[in-house]
Amino acid sequence: xxxxxxxxxxxxxIRIPKAFLDECGFKTKAELExxxxxxxxxxxxxxxxxxxxxxxxxQRMAAFGHDELLDGEQPLTEWKKGEWEWK
Numbered sequence: 829x830x831x832x833x834x835x836x837x838x839x840x841x842i843r844i845p846k847a848f849l850d851e852c853g854f855k856t857k858a859e860l861e862x863x864x865x866x867x868x869x870x871x872x873x874x875x876x877x878x879x880x881x882x883x884x885x886x887q888r889m890a891a892f893g894h895d896e897l898l899d900g901e902q903p904l905t906e907w908k909k910g911e912w913e914w915k
Contacts (some may be wrong), residue, residue: 833840844854857872
C-alpha cells in the first residue's frame with residue numbers, strides 16, 4: 829500500500845488505516861524507531877514502574893542471609909592501578 833505523507837504543522841504525518849492498527853494491536857501510544865533507513869512503528873509497551881520487582885528480589889536475597897546490596901571492598905587490580913585515570 830502506498831500512502832501520502834501530509835504536513836502537520838512543522839512536522840509530517842501519515843494516516844494509518846484502522847484495520848492495520850487493530851491487526852497490530854495499537855491503542856493510544858506507539859513506539860517509533862529509525863533503523864537502516866526505515867521507520868519501525870510498534871504498539872507502545874506497558875510502562876513499568878522504575879525498579880519494579882526490586883523489593884521482592886531484595887526480600888528473597890535477604891532470606892538467604894545476603895542482605896548487603898553492594899559488594900564489599902574489592903582488591904585493586906593491575907588495570908585499576910595502571911589504566912584507570914581518576915579525576
